Amino acid sequence: MRGLVPPGSMPGLYVRHDARRYAVKHLRRCLIAPYLRRAGDRPPCLFRQFAKRLALANLFDYSSSMRIGSLELKSNLFLSPLAGYTNLPFRLTLREVGGLDLATTDLVNARSLLENNPKALKLIETRPADRPLAVQLFGSVPEEMRDAAQYLESTGISSVDINMGCPVRKVCRVGGGSAMMSELGKTAKLVKGMVDAVKIPITAKMRLGWDDQNITAPDLARALEDVGVAAIFVHGRTREQGFSGAVNLAGIRAVARAVTNIPVIGNGDVTTPEAAKKMIAETDCAGVSIGRGAFYNPWIFLHTLHYLRTGELPPEPGFDERVRVMCRHLDLMIEVFGEEHGCRLFRKVAPWYAKRFGPANIFNKRIVTVSSKAEFHKILGDYLDWRKQFLDENGELRPHYRPPPMVASFMEEPGVTQRGQIPVPKGPVEVW
Numbered sequence: 510m511r512g513l514v515p516p517g518s519m520p521g522l523y524v525r526h527d528a529r530r531y532a533v534k535h536l537r538r539c540l541i542a543p544y545l546r547r548a549g550d551r552p553p554c555l556f557r558q559f560a561k562r563l564a565l566a567n568l569f570d571y572s573s574s575m576r577i578g579s580l581e582l583k584s585n586l587f588l589s590p591l592a593g594y595t596n597l598p599f600r601l602t603l604r605e606v607g608g609l610d611l612a613t614t615d616l617v618n619a620r621s622l623l624e625n626n627p628k629a630l631k632l633i634e635t636r637p638a639d640r641p642l643a644v645q646l647f648g649s650v651p652e653e654m655r656d657a658a659q660y661l662e663s664t665g666i667s668s669v670d671i672n673m674g675c676p677v678r679k680v681c682r683v684g685g686g687s688a689m690m691s692e693l694g695k696t697a698k699l700v701k702g703m704v705d706a707v708k709i710p711i712t713a714k715m716r717l718g719w720d721d722q723n724i725t726a727p728d729l730a731r732a733l734e735d736v737g738v739a740a741i742f743v744h745g746r747t748r749e750q751g752f753s754g755a756v757n758l759a760g761i762r763a764v765a766r767a768v769t770n771i772p773v774i775g776n777g778d779v780t781t782p783e784a785a786k787k788m789i790a791e792t793d794c795a796g797v798s799i800g801r802g803a804f805y806n807p808w809i810f811l812h813t814l815h816y817l818r819t820g821e822l823p824p825e826p827g828f829d830e831r832v833r834v835m836c837r838h839l840d841l842m843i844e845v846f847g848e849e850h851g852c853r854l855f856r857k858v859a860p861w862y863a864k865r866f867g868p869a870n871i872f873n874k875r876i877v878t879v880s881s882k883a884e885f886h887k888i889l890g891d892y893l894d895w896r897k898q899f900l901d902e903n904g905e906l907r908p909h910y911r912p913p914p915m916v917a918s919f920m921e922e923p924g925v926t927q928r929g930q931i932p933v934p935k936g937p938v939e940v941w
């Protein structure tokens with residue numbers, strides 16, 4: 510049982526969990542998780558009641574506040590960086606809906622930040638309501654990464670995440686992104702320079718490795734823990750995989766087990782509370798990070814937190830609530846980017862909301878040209894009229910038109926054909 514010693518007892522290491530939580534985590538890992546894997550998702554009622562009586566119920570509580578270095582977090586659910594999307598308005602929208610604590614910006618070029626490039630500065634724009642916030646940096650020049658981390662610390666940013674998973678050629682060519690996963694020694698040195706230069710936590714986000722023959726994430730995670738990284742975020746696919754195939758839970762588990770004292774956060778295809786629970790239960794990761802799932806469903810953090818705490822699934826938000834949140838998101842886009850640019854950016858955001866509206870082709874067709882708030886509301890009003898033909902007498906979508914439930918790749922039952930992959934949004938990057 511690796512790491513059973515409470516980390517607080519090790520001088521020089523961050524105190525990340527109190528002894529109780531640490532013991533619970535290891536009990537769950539050793540006793541409960543294998544049992545759940547055999548018995549299906551929920552332990553049988555009698556057994557649960559028995560556990561409750563013994564005040565062991567929190568063994569089944571997969572949600573928790575947690576620590577990342579010096580940061581005390583209220584939720585073990587995180588927003589994954591999505592270049593072109595995880596901007597201030599999106600983060601504020603998600604935070605207003607609830608359940609999210611640490612969010613991350615799009616990736617930011619360290620050099621551009623040091624050069625005060627306006628685009629880079631816009632990427633790190635934040636507000637008091639947008640806390641705690643991590644900025645994700647990419648770059649391969651140790652001094653630039655160090656100085657950018659120091660600069661971010663001076664602005665009050667909560668933590669700095671290093672991008673080690675980006676497969677885009679432009680980023681890898683300069684030794685950043687996934688290229689960092691291939692050169693362990695060099696990467697560890699660069700990271701140490703950053704850790705030593707700041708007090709805020711430095712975290713790393715990676716894929717499992719370059720390809721199936723080169724699964725380097727466990728070794729890299731261990732090397733990064735040794736130089737003081739405070740947490741690892743891992744997308745359970747290789748660079749070669751792109752977004753195809755199922756997320757590899759065993760791969761995430763190997764990373765979680767490779768480190769001794771720092772939390773590992775699993776990532777990939779978490780689109781439902783059940784998927785989040787399965788990932789935590791089967792990988793021993795301390796929490797999950799959600800990207801595209803937050804697009805479909807900005808309620809995913811709130812609902813997942815509730816589900817992890819109580820085992821109850823809150824009802825899906827109704828159509829009116831989805832429309833309300835979409836309109837609020839647009840208002841925030843306009844506040845932050847101005848009316849014309851905000852509306853332009855919203856052209857690629859609104860169709861994600863519409864994916865859960867039922868029939869919406871007429872809305873999607875018109876929204877791609879929207880350039881003012883008034884125009885948006887005209888399109889929405891027309892759409893609401895058009896949509897009436899699909900409703901029953903109670904104003905609900907008739908069953909035939911309801912969107913099918915979301916299913917994460919790793920939740921597919923064996924032998925059942927894939928119900929379709931989660932689309933990858935278009936944007937500045939195609940193949941993350």
Ligand SMILES: Cc1cc2nc3c(=O)[nH]c(=O)nc-3n(C[C@H](O)[C@H](O)[C@H](O)COP(=O)(O)O)c2cc1C
Pocket residue numbers: 589590591592593614615616645672673674675714744776777778779798799800801802933934935936938941
């Ligand atoms: C459009 C898009 C942009 C992304 N941008 C980033 C990024 O800036 N930094 C990063 O580390 N990962 C980025 N990713 C990867 C996501 O953070 C995440 O690892 C991946 O989408 C899997 O999680 P999901 O299934 O919850 O979306 C991006 C993914 C997409 C689809």
